[in-house]
Amino acid sequence: MSIDRIDPEFRAIPLTALADAALSRAHALGVEHADVRVERITSQSIDLRDGTVTGIVDAVIVGLAVRVIVDGTWGFASHVELTPERAAATAERAVEVARTLRPVALERVVRADEPVHAGAIWVSDYRIDPFAVVTRDKVELLTERSHRLLASDGVDHVRAGVSQVRENKFYADLAGTSTIQQRIRIGPSITATAVDRAAGGFETMRSLASPAGRGWEYLTGEGWDWDSELAVLPELLVEKTKAPSVDPGSYDLVIDPTNLWLTIHESVGHATEYDRAIGYEAAYAGTSFATPDKLGTLRYGSVHMHVTGDRTVPHGLATIGYDDDGVATTEWDLVRDGTLVGYQLDRTFAPRLGLGRSNGCAFADSPHHVPIQRMANVSLRPDPAVDRPTEDLIAGVERGIYVVGYRSWSIDMQRYNFQFTGQRFFRIEHGRLTGQLRDVAYQATTTDFWGSLDAVGGKSTWGLYGATNCGKAQPMQVAAVSHGCPSALFRRINVLNMRSERQ
C-alpha cells in the first residue's frame, strides 16, 4: 500500500529517527526485545438534540511508547514529546522499570516467534476521511435528518450524533519489523422519541446503523441505507407505542444480526479471551467459564455454531494489518461444530497453549497504555450450504419473537447469565410476523442459549455490527470491535416482561 494514503501530519513525525533512537539505546542496554509505538489519535464528536447542535468536540492524543523485555521481565515507558532524544530517554526508563521489577516478577516472559514485516504500510477500507469533510457539512446532514424525523407524526424528540476517529500507529521492533498503519472508524446514531404525557410514558426507536470501520461515505449511503430507514422509523415508533406488552414465558427467538452481535460479544467474545480465562481480569472485567482445561471438549452450543476470531474482515472495528506485538493479523476458529477450539491470544499467551504463533490480539488504546490482549472481531458463520433467508427461519416458528436492534445488555463476570433487550420485537405466530410487542427482555445461560441454536441464516442475512466502547483492564482501556453474524433461530428462550419485572 502506498505511504501517500497515510495522514501527512503523521508522516511529518520523524518516525524512523524516533525508532532508531529508542531501539539502539535499548539494544545497547542489553534488552532481549524492544519495540516502539508512535501514535496519533484524532477524534471528533458531534451531537444534536432536536436539530440543534449541543456539542462539537475535537481531540487529539499523541505519544511515543517503548516496551522492552530484560531478563524475561517487561518494562514500559511513554512520553508525549516526539524527539529522538526523548525516545532514547524513554527506552532507558523502560529498561529501568524492567530491572526494578525483575525481583518481584514471578513469571519469565516467553513469546511466540513472528516473521519480520519490514516497511509494511496498511490502511483500513474507507473512501472519505471524515476529517477531510468540513464540520458545517456534517452538521447540516445531521440537522436535515433530525428535522426529517421531527416533521413526522408521533415523533416528539430526536437525538442525532456522529463520532469519528482516525488512528495512526507506527510500530518498530528490534527484530526488524516496522509498520505504519491508519484506520478510520465512524459511529453514527439517531434516535426518535415519542412522549405520551397523558400516560406519563415515552418510547424510543433508534436507527440500527452500527459503528463501522468506514469513512464519511457511510453517512451518505455507502454501507447503510439511511433514507429507507429514516422513512420507516417514525411509523415503527408509533406502532411500538401502541403495541401490546409481551406475555412472559418461553418463546422461540429469531434474532437479527442487529441484536445478535452484542450477544456474541458478551457470551462468546469475552469468554474466549485467554487472559480472562486464566484470571488476569478476575477482580475487574471477570473470568470465563470457558477455561483452557476445557479446550477441545467444552460443548459451547449446537452443531450449527461456528464462531471465528479475525482482525481482517473489511470494515471491522478490530480489523488492522498488524497488532501491537507486530503480528500480521489473521482469522481462526474459536468454536467449531459447537465445541470450544480456540482463544484470542497475544505473543505471550500463544506458547502457553502450545501454539507456535500468536493470532494477533495485542492492542493498546493509547500510546500511554501497555498493550494487552483485546478482542478480535468475533463472528458467527452463516450456513455454508444454504443461503436461507430470515423469512425461512421465521416460517419455522409456531410461537415466537423476531428480535431486531440492541438496547440493554448485561452479563455476569464468568459469562454465564445474560439479559438483553432490543429496539423492535415482532410477534411470530404460525410462521408469520403479526405486529410489534413491547417490554421484551430475553434471559439465558450462555451454553443453554447456544445449545438451543436450531438454525442459522445464510450469507445474505449476514451483517457486521459492533461497538466502540468495550472496556477492559485497570487502568481501563477502551477498544472498538465488530461482530459479523447471520440471523439465527433459538428454541425455547426465557422471555421476561420488563413491566412485570418491576411489579
Place this chain on the structure above:
Amino acid sequence: MSELVSQPWTQLKAQEIVERILALPDVGAGRVVIVSETSAAVLRWANSTMTTNGHTTSRAVSVIAMVAVVGGTAAGVVSSSAAVTHPTQLQDLVRAAEDAARGAGPARDAMPLPEPTGDDRTWADGAVQTSIGVYETFAEGLAEVLAGPQRHYGFASHEITTRWLGTSAGVRRRWAQPTGSVELNVKSPDLTGSAWTGASTADFADIDVVALAAQASARLGWGRRQVKLPAGRYETLLPPSAVADLMVYLAWSMAGRPAQEGRSALTGPDGPRTGERLTDLPLTLAADPFAAGFEYEPVLITTHSGDGISVFDNGAAIRRVEQVREGVIAELGYSRAEAVEFGTTFTPPGGNLLLTGGSAASPAEMVARTERGLLLTCLWYIREVDPTTLLLTGLTRDGVYLVEGGEVVAEVDHNFRFNFSPLDVLRRASEVGATERTLPREWKDWFTRAAMPPVRVPEFNMSSVSLGR
C-alpha cells in the same frame, strides 16, 4: 508487565497557556481555557502476584470558543494532549475551536460567561503530584496479604488531577482533585469461593489493607456451608457499595430537561416529579462540594454540554444540591440556560453523592435483626432496562450470604441477576442504617466519592440464577 510514563515535557506552564490563549485577539463572544494535568500511580495484582504497576502523568489543553453566528452564539471545543512547545500551537487550537463553533451553529445553551466570584490564591501553584510512594505503607501490608494462603486479585489507584480554568470573563480558578480507591478480590485456593472488599480514599493514609483482606477472608469463611436458592423475591440487605451503585445511576438520571420534556422516569403526568414523596424515611440524597473528605471543585469546569450541563457555565459557583430531600424528590439538574428556559434555578451536577437520614445501625446490626434474608457484597454490570421506570438489571458479585435468625448461616453457591429500580429502593426501603464512606464497584472508573448507608429492601427481585462465581 509494568507501565511507566514520564513527565510531559513542555516549555509552557499551565497558567501561561491559559493567559496566552486568552490574550489571542478576537475573543468573540467568549473564550474558555482548561488545562488539566493528571498524575496517577497504580498497582495491580492477580493470582497473588503483581501484574501492572506504574506512575503516569498526562496533560490536556482544552479551548472552548464562543463565536457570534447568525441566530445567536455558537460554541466549539478542541482538546489536545500534545506537548505544547510552541505558542503557534495555541493559535491552532483557538482556530480549530472557532471553526468547530461556526460549524455547530447557534447553541441553545448560550449565556454570557459567569463573572469571577473571588480570587483563587492557589492559581499560581503547580500541579499536585502523586507517586508510587503513596503506597509505601500499603505495599508493606499488601506483601503480607499476598503471601497468605488465599488467592488475591486487585487494584489500587491514586490520582491527582489539577485543573486550571481561565475564562475571558476574568475567572481564574485552580483545583487539585485527589481520587483514590482500592479493591481486593480474594478467592479460596481452589477458586470455588470469592469475596470482595473495596474502599475509596483521598490519600491512602486511611487504608488498612491487612484489615480489608481480613474482612474478605472472613467472608470466605461464611462459605463453609453452601446453599442453592431459587430465583425470587427476597428480603435483601444491600450493603453501602451496592446502594452507592444504584444511587449513582439515579443521580445521573436526574437531569431536568428530560423530565420537563416527558422522556424520563422523573416525569409524571403533570411534568417533573419534583415534590413527590418517595418514602416516609427522612432520606436525603445530595451532592455537596464542601463535604469533608469528599470535596470537589467549587466552580463548574466542563468541556462538554448536555442535559443539565453547559460549557457556557464554566466558572459558575457550585453549591450543595439535594436531589432527594427528607424523602421527597427535590432538585433536578439544570444548566443556567435551562434554568431560564424552564423558569427554575441553576442546579449544577456534583462530584460526590451522599445518602443520609438512616439510623445508627451498622450492617452487622441489621443482619442481627434479620429473620431470613440475603446479605449482598456488591453489584456488577448494571444497565438500564426500562428508562420509563429506571428499571435496572445487574448481578450480585463475590458473595451472596443467607441470613437466618439474625446470623449469616451460609453462602449461596451462585449469584443472582436482579431487576430493580433505584427509585423503588427508596420507595420500598424498610430500614436504612448508618451512612459510611464506600466504593461503588460498578461505577468506580467514573465515580468514587460516595457515602451510603446499608438498606433493607423487603422484596428485592432476584430475577434469575447466575452460575457465575
